[in-house]
Amino acid sequence: MQYALEGSKKIVALLEEYFDQPFPYPKLDQIGSPVMPGAMENAGADIYGDGILFVDEGSSTEDKRTFGMVVAHELSHQWFGDVVTPAWWDDIWLNESFANWMGYRIGNEWRPDLDIGVSAIDEAFDAMQIDALGAGRPIHQRITRDADIDGTFDQITYGKGGQVVAMIAAYLGEEKFRDGVRLHMRRYLHGNATTDQFFDSLASAAHDPRVLESLRSFVDQQGMPVVTLKHEGGGLLASQSRYASFGSNLPPAQWIVPVCVRRAAVRSCTLLDGPDGAIEAKGDGVIVPNAGGWGYYRFDMDPADWSALIAAAPTLPEGEALAVTDSLWASFYAGKAKFPQLAALARAMAAHPASNAMLDNGERLRGLQQRGLISDAALPAWRKLIVDIYGPKLAQLGFDPAADAYASDTPDRKKLRGEMVELLVGAGGDPTLRGKLIAAADAYVAGDDKALDWEFTQLALPLYVADKGVPLAKAIADKILANEDPAAREIVFDAIGHSGNPDVARWFLVDFRDPRLPQSVRLRTAKSLLDSPGTRDIAADYLLANPDSFSKAGGGIFSARAGQMFNVLCTSVAADAVDAKLRPQLANDSTLGLDRTVDTIRNCARFKDAKAGEVSAAVMGK
Incomplete structure (x- = not known):
């Protein structure tokens, strides 16, 4: 304390x-x-x-x-x-x-x-x-x-x-x-x-x-603007429209947008209060929209301006780097930007000194596979892309899972190493890193406190549970519920939830009913099972068949969010099933969370059906 x-x-x-x-x-x-x-x-x-x-x-x-x-x-x-x-x-x-x-x-x-x-x-x-x-x-x-x-x-x-x-x-x-x-x-x-x-x-x-x-x-109004910048004469023209995902049909809206643009060290701000208008962009060099990254809007530009901004990505302040990544990916999910631009940005941003900016694109690349946009044929090339971009960065950092191996590192460097290992093991499928983490977790669970650093525990234990299966999950669940360490309890049940092991998922959802486990932790573990592609279908089928097992977990203001765990699904059939099963449970409650979930699933399914072939072909270089 x-x-x-x-x-x-x-x-x-x-x-x-x-x-x-x-x-x-x-x-x-x-x-x-x-x-x-x-x-x-x-x-x-x-x-x-x-x-x-x-x-x-x-x-x-x-x-x-x-x-x-x-x-x-x-x-x-x-x-x-x-x-x-x-x-x-x-x-x-x-x-x-x-x-x-x-x-x-x-x-x-x-x-x-x-x-x-x-x-x-x-x-x-x-x-x-x-x-x-x-x-x-x-x-x-x-x-x-x-x-x-x-x-x-x-x-x-x-x-x-x-x-x-x-x-x-x-x-x-x-x-x-x-x-x-x-x-x-x-x-x-x-x-x-x-x-x-x-x-x-x-x-x-x-x-x-x-x-x-x-x-x-x-x-006072829903939605957000996307501000599109174009060169006109010797100046810069901005136009605004409501951002919409690919294939969705949203009513138009307009905002008064504080658009701040940076060129070199000069920051210029203009209130864009109409559909379009000239904006200030003083200075020389690359145009950086959303200077500082604090604007609540997305932006788009001509391909040449995007290319220049991508090339400058490693030198941007962290907030601007995050805004660039979000806006380019938003353009992609609106059906405009193409996968080669995303790959180019990921390679450029991997040289950024800040961990959030460096890895944001990697996490979004992983999301392509989780959304079903990477075919089995494209999977080896996709994993190679991840390893080619981020593997050399981890080699520079070094990796030893033992406790205090990097005690003198800054917090950001520690965070970077942990998240990079997670990306290379999960999305990149690196077998060497996976083996190191499982061995360290084995020694740690056996009693060697020095075998595994706290920074890697939440990454190593899910792999260990996935490798050892239900007997280990049972043993560590019983052991951790016998003491009162909430942090350790969360780590253990996160490991069970993120294991990706179908047998572990069935055991936890169907057979495990220990009264010592708080309902909020049970809900969180179930959500983790939904998040993991290897256990997603099992978790979705069980939870939709047994909605009372999670709908009120957590209580109070937090219970209304429970149904939103299904927004990781990505088929029209899943959207129909979620709507049919959960809407009757909300007879006296707000349906906004469910409406959003169903909308999210349908948007994902629409984009996947239209773009999966194109994205997989681009990953394979076709």
Whole structure:
């Protein structure tokens, strides 16, 4: 608990400085819970799932990053949410969107070496996947019935809302935005406030009403813009339209988009408030749209501009690199960009110094196989592509799974090594790396604590379970449930869920009924079985036949999300089955999560049916 105590002290001090107010309550308890699936802010008493709060310096980089972000998020609510409380559920988006932005911002200040802040951009891109669907909602919506409340606690509120806040803060400038927040806190201290009152506080500090019109255009309507840049005369012309996946037919929409473009060291920003218009792009050199990466929009360009940007990819700041990757892949899934462009970007970005930027394309390449876009004939060439791009990078880093082999490395370098090994073992199918990890896991389970570093445990144990099968899964499940270490419990059941072993999946779903296992962990394990291609069909068939076994797991605001685990499926038949089985379970609940899931499956199936042959041929060089 010492890590949580010291970390909380520092985070509170940073928040006091930002809000320019002392901690507002007479005491603060940070409470760990074995049954809480997330975290909740109560005035003077925040509650966290054990695995979030109880970490230490020896924990994995990802665990420490989660601690920093979530603790900063919940503690920021002590001011923005508790001292100034939303007037009604209509305004809950602002409570959570602001805290999400603050969680990344303050978490990054707390431990810059963990690179927490840039993950906000990744979360925004996850939200964009949902925001591109036909089924959806705006961030700010009227709440008139209890069933609609659950739906507001989703990635649109957290990921999109947090990024829209970040976009406006970046456009206004940190000081003006902070001044608006401080004014808002003073105006409504120990009271309630609406969305419009927060906007008014920003307007009073910023003296720029058009920026607030831009903010409203993003929070009051569903979807996101794609901004297309073209050269015209000696300048740059931007046009906007609603982003849509391949084959989908969405109604048009328009935003007031703060478009920021960078050329060399010169950053130029323009509010694009019509379907098209000239934008500033001062300076010389490669055009980098979405300067900084904080804009909640995607962009597209002419092929020549894309080629120049891809060539410059390794030199881009991390946020911009992530935005480039997301926009090119979005263009691909809209049916525009081609696979050779994706491969070129992956090769270029592999030279980027930041782990997130370096591996983002690799994770997206892996997604092609998970979506069924890589044929059996193309699989060897696809795996060779992965190994050719990332194998030399791991060779430079070195790989030894033993504990403390890389104790002196930076957190980002440790994270990079672990994720690169996972990519090469999973997508690349590297047998040598797989053998090393299984041997290390074998020694670790046998009692050699030094055989396997914590950073590799979550990668090695699934391989070990896959190799040894049900007897090992039974043994480690029983052993870990006999003690009360929540972090170890999560790792063991993640290993079972990600093993990809069909026999293990059948045992866990059908035969395993240990009452010591919390329902939230059971749900998480079932979701992992769905995520793994080797166990996906088994898990889908069982869960659809037994919806009561997972539909309410987790409880509270988290239960409404359970059906979204099926969004990894990718056939029209699966979409029909999910709809038919789950919709009757939601008679008195919001159907938004299910509508999104069905929409996601249909989009995936439509793209796969149209493009799988083309993608596989391109992978094989045909």
